Amino acid sequence: MSTNQSIGYMNAPVPKDINLKEEIDKLRKEKNAIILAHYYQTGDIQDIADFVGDSLALAQWAAKTKADIIVLCGVHFMGETAKILCPDKKVLVPDLNAGCSLADSCPAPAFEEFVKQHPGATVISYVNTTAAVKAVTDVVVTSTNARQIVESFPEDTRIIFGPDRNLGNYINSITGRNMLLWDGACHVHEQFSLEKILELKKQYPDAEIITHPECKQPIIQVSDFVGSTAALLKHTIKSEKKQFIVATESGVIHEMRKQSPLKEFIPAPPNDSTCACNECNFMRLNTMEKLYNCLKFELPEIFVDEEVQKKAIKPIRRMLEISEKLGL
Numbered sequence: 001m002s003t004n005q006s007i008g009y010m011n012a013p014v015p016k017d018i019n020l021k022e023e024i025d026k027l028r029k030e031k032n033a034i035i036l037a038h039y040y041q042t043g044d045i046q047d048i049a050d051f052v053g054d055s056l057a058l059a060q061w062a063a064k065t066k067a068d069i070i071v072l073c074g075v076h077f078m079g080e081t082a083k084i085l086c087p088d089k090k091v092l093v094p095d096l097n098a099g100c101s102l103a104d105s106c107p108a109p110a111f112e113e114f115v116k117q118h119p120g121a122t123v124i125s126y127v128n129t130t131a132a133v134k135a136v137t138d139v140v141v142t143s144t145n146a147r148q149i150v151e152s153f154p155e156d157t158r159i160i161f162g163p164d165r166n167l168g169n170y171i172n173s174i175t176g177r178n179m180l181l182w183d184g185a186c187h188v189h190e191q192f193s194l195e196k197i198l199e200l201k202k203q204y205p206d207a208e209i210i211t212h213p214e215c216k217q218p219i220i221q222v223s224d225f226v227g228s229t230a231a232l233l234k235h236t237i238k239s240e241k242k243q244f245i246v247a248t249e250s251g252v253i254h255e256m257r258k259q260s261p262l263k264e265f266i267p268a269p270p271n272d273s274t275c276a277c278n279e280c281n282f283m284r285l286n287t288m289e290k291l292y293n294c295l296k297f298e299l300p301e302i303f304v305d306e307e308v309q310k311k312a313i314k315p316i317r318r319m320l321e322i323s324e325k326l327g328l
């Protein structure tokens with residue numbers, strides 16, 4: 001089936017009189033499908049998912065599921081990661097247009113050329129990359145395990161880190177390493193306004209500023225806590241503070257509020273908008289209607305070239321093995 005046909009099914013009209021939650025649940029059971037959702041999905045999708053997590057957790061779930069169909073409610077590279085890990089399963093994403101500006105900032109041919117210019121260097125890639133970039137990578141990382149995986153290599157190892165320059169700079173600063181960085185970034189995390197965050201801090205002087213390491217350094221410098229989406233969530237549960245200014249995609253606030261209903265979560269605002277929070281437009285392409293169509297028509301499906309899959313699975317498995325050893 002062509003991509004255009006897939007997109008047609010994706011947007012097929014959904015009868016107005018059906019109960020979407022019940023129908024999605026019925027289809028999931030009938031088809032032995034599992035719904036995995038990223039924290040940046042809308043609240044209704046997070047609530048109906050079998051599992052909600054960050055990129056590392058979603059990969060770990062995909063690797064161990066016995067389901068015949070994996071519906072990955074996230075963006076394209078997450079679907080690809082699941083397909084690489086489970087080449088014999090059907091992997092679906094509700095909206096095939098759900099891309100990622102960070103993955104797009106690292107085209108595989110240019111990255112391969114960069115790698116060739118530094119023979120002998122170990123290549124560490126963030127999971128937010130295409131399958132083709134993973135295929136030229138030694139070990140994949142997520143923001144949850146990046147520090148530990150980098151530190152698992154001897155100090156004198158020459159490392160290429162891609163594609164996120166902000167995460168790479170942050171890891172360099174906390175580990176004392178001097179990794180060569182690919183110059184990519186995520187449009188959501190680059191957008192946060194330091195000025196507006198500091199204004200919010202004046203308004204909420206007791207609030208902790210908690211920040212994802214994909215943000216720029218000036219934001220990281222004024223933060224009380226820096227960590228992956230999962231680490232930020234854990235921190236809000238453990239912290240004695242009652243208010244948090246959250247500098248990452250605002251979807252995670254849904255789970256933060258569920259876990260800590262008595263605490264207050266204030267989304268950090270972006271630079272060039274009147275909107276109070278910062279959303280990933282790619283993540284928000286997925287809707288309950290598209291999730292329903294996706295399960296009903298078993299489309300759109302993610303495919304990965306066989307040769308690329310065979311190469312790309314090695315660095316992902318390596319990440320999962322190291323993470324397991326480290327108890328992550």
Ligand code: SF4
Pocket residue numbers: 040075099100101102103128186187188189249280281282283
């Ligand atoms: S928030 Fe940024 S890194 Fe995450 S999917 Fe959206 S564009 Fe990609």
